[in-house]
Amino acid sequence: MKKIVLMGNPNVGKSVVFSRLTGARVISSNYPGSTVDFAKGRMHIRGHEAEIIDAPGTYSLQASNKAEEVAALVLDQADLVINVVDATNLERNLFLTLELIETGKPVVIALNIWDEAVRSGIEIDYPALEEELGVPVIPVVALSGEGIRELVNRMDEVSSRPVQHPVPDEERWIRIGSVTKKVQTIRHRHPTIRDRISRASIAPITGVPIAIGVIFLAFFTVRIIGETMIQFIFDPIFGLYLPYVTALGNWFGPGILQEVLIGRLIDGEIDYVQSLGILTTGLYVPLGMVLPYIISFYFTLSILEDSGYLPRLATLADSVFHRLGMHGYGIVPLFLGMGCNVPGALATRCLETRKQRFISATLLAIAVPCMAQLAMISGVLGPFGLSYILMVIATLFIVYIAAGLVLSRFVKGESYEICMEIPPYRMPDPGIIAKKTWMRVRGFLGEAIPYLFAGILLVNILYATGFLDWIGNLFAPLTAGLFGLPKEATTALLMGFLRKDLAVGMLIPLGMAPQQLVIAVTVLTIYFPCVATFAVLVRELGSIDMLKSTALMVATALVVGTGMRIILLGV
Amino acid sequence: MEVPLTSLAIDQAAIVRHFIGGQHFQHKLRMMGIREGKVVKLLASQPLMGPIVIEIDRRELTIGRRMAKHIIVETA
Numbered sequence: 214m215k216k217i218v219l220m221g222n223p224n225v226g227k228s229v230v231f232s233r234l235t236g237a238r239v240i241s242s243n244y245p246g247s248t249v250d251f252a253k254g255r256m257h258i259r260g261h262e263a264e265i266i267d268a269p270g271t272y273s274l275q276a277s278n279k280a281e282e283v284a285a286l287v288l289d290q291a292d293l294v295i296n297v298v299d300a301t302n303l304e305r306n307l308f309l310t311l312e313l314i315e316t317g318k319p320v321v322i323a324l325n326i327w328d329e330a331v332r333s334g335i336e337i338d339y340p341a342l343e344e345e346l347g348v349p350v351i352p353v354v355a356l357s358g359e360g361i362r363e364l365v366n367r368m369d370e371v372s373s374r375p376v377q378h379p380v381p382d383e384e385r386w387i388r389i390g391s392v393t394k395k396v397q398t399i400r401h402r403h404p405t406i407r408d409r410i411s412r413a414s415i416a417p418i419t420g421v422p423i424a425i426g427v428i429f430l431a432f433f434t435v436r437i438i439g440e441t442m443i444q445f446i447f448d449p450i451f452g453l454y455l456p457y458v459t460a461l462g463n464w465f466g467p468g469i470l471q472e473v474l475i476g477r478l479i480d481g482e483i484d485y486v487q488s489l490g491i492l493t494t495g496l497y498v499p500l501g502m503v504l505p506y507i508i509s510f511y512f513t514l515s516i517l518e519d520s521g522y523l524p525r526l527a528t529l530a531d532s533v534f535h536r537l538g539m540h541g542y543g544i545v546p547l548f549l550g551m552g553c554n555v556p557g558a559l560a561t562r563c564l565e566t567r568k569q570r571f572i573s574a575t576l577l578a579i580a581v582p583c584m585a586q587l588a589m590i591s592g593v594l595g596p597f598g599l600s601y602i603l604m605v606i607a608t609l610f611i612v613y614i615a616a617g618l619v620l621s622r623f624v625k626g627e628s629y630e631i632c633m634e635i636p637p638y639r640m641p642d643p644g645i646i647a648k649k650t651w652m653r654v655r656g657f658l659g660e661a662i663p664y665l666f667a668g669i670l671l672v673n674i675l676y677a678t679g680f681l682d683w684i685g686n687l688f689a690p691l692t693a694g695l696f697g698l699p700k701e702a703t704t705a706l707l708m709g710f711l712r713k714d715l716a717v718g719m720l721i722p723l724g725m726a727p728q729q730l731v732i733a734v735t736v737l738t739i740y741f742p743c744v745a746t747f748a749v750l751v752r753e754l755g756s757i758d759m760l761k762s763t764a765l766m767v768a769t770a771l772v773v774g775t776g777m778r779i780i781l782l783g784v
Numbered sequence: 785m786e787v788p789l790t791s792l793a794i795d796q797a798a799i800v801r802h803f804i805g806g807q808h809f810q811h812k813l814r815m816m817g818i819r820e821g822k823v824v825k826l827l828a829s830q831p832l833m834g835p836i837v838i839e840i841d842r843r844e845l846t847i848g849r850r851m852a853k854h855i856i857v858e859t860a
Contacts, residue, residue, distance in 0.1 A: 275811065305841070528837060
């Protein structure tokens, strides 16, 4: 099958062109051995089916990071290249264009964002550009679909050319200078409202309040959409499923099969949250409780991404995050992780180097409680007063910063400074948002759910065989001696591996002093991520780095727990 | 007068003259559109030694301060 590859600079609307060209069957894949994503799909040209690949955005073929390396490798397989060029930024885009033409592969140029160029007073004589470059140039507006048909029609025109000798960079720039001068005229324009909003969102004085507002709004949206879906879609479905699984449980009768598949009966009935069986809790937690939030998260994230806000948020956050061994994009996993650690862990991909991803993932697992856990913490500590809740939050905040400062010094590897383009604000397209959300949700279903399921199975077997109790007794002296907690709290801590919020609930009947509760919930947050997050992190970091990260989590929990005992209990 | 990009005032414009650093660094900057002879304007400067935001060819770019120190510009 013919392979068509989309190449272009970052932020030129390449994925929108891709969306326009492909049908519904789109898959997002990882390039082997990297965490760089690219999308693949199919399209028909004159009755022939062709594969179309959306390569990662790249400024040139001389790769300077992982995504660019992948882009160059994808290009090698191409039978035809569609070079997506941002018409509002012709000069810079042409560097890659010249490099692509030099490879001798058939190239078609999609001169995208044509409407915006026209509006902002940029005139490009595209027939002249076509003549200069010797390849078809088609103005398109991918968002509205304008010009896409013409683009497809003209793909037939092109054929391979002999490979040209590579040209030195300076020569290429000179050529670009003369071509741009010939084909492009720029009229002066006055700053628009959009420019003013853009300025306001990157100046620290106005930008920080805007950022806080946007984050709150995003959280609110995620919660509302998630809760609505649970109430009207997911809970009714599980309600329909309940009689069947109950009947199955009765058919099994008491025994190991019932224990593992259905779990314990609470007051003689199946409780989806507490029964802990594979077919009950094992299905309900990932599908009924986590999935709705994942959908609403990805939806909100896609809107933030496509509007162009994220680079601005990253710019503001960089002042803090570059000291913690990451760069400004490190705020994305943190902020997503507060909803649910699973998408937070997946979002560590937005950082470039191994060091940055390691730090981001470790800090997420150590100091970022998820929404469910936060709710439980306030429920348990609330009756004793707000100050106890704040104690937990403040401790976690200090731990995040302190651990980040330490890791940034001692983790080997590079942490590049931030260096990125801030794209203009754009109105997100509903169809593209829907498609993006769906692709990511499908990715989550395929990647995270099997791990989650396996984790629940494992914990279940450990529980049913009494191994968990045995471990509990083993660690009891540690809990009592170091953290000053009753030894019954150990089982709750172990339970936290499965569901942190449930584990917090298990602390209530123990009748601890509020100070002890503060220590217990803090340690519970720090010592280990929940099984779903753990599974995703193993995938993202690899087992060796995850082992190191886990050691750090346990060590931090021991240090912080002991420290808090000394401060709060005075012994 | 030739000064590092970081010493511009907000809204002050200057012309990019040269870069202090290796081939790789220079290539990266040019690819991002920061090239010798271009007019650059400082739009914002984040506190606590955070990054700066510049405008070049009607485009906004965020650059870490350490990198920006190695970009030498000429002010009018």
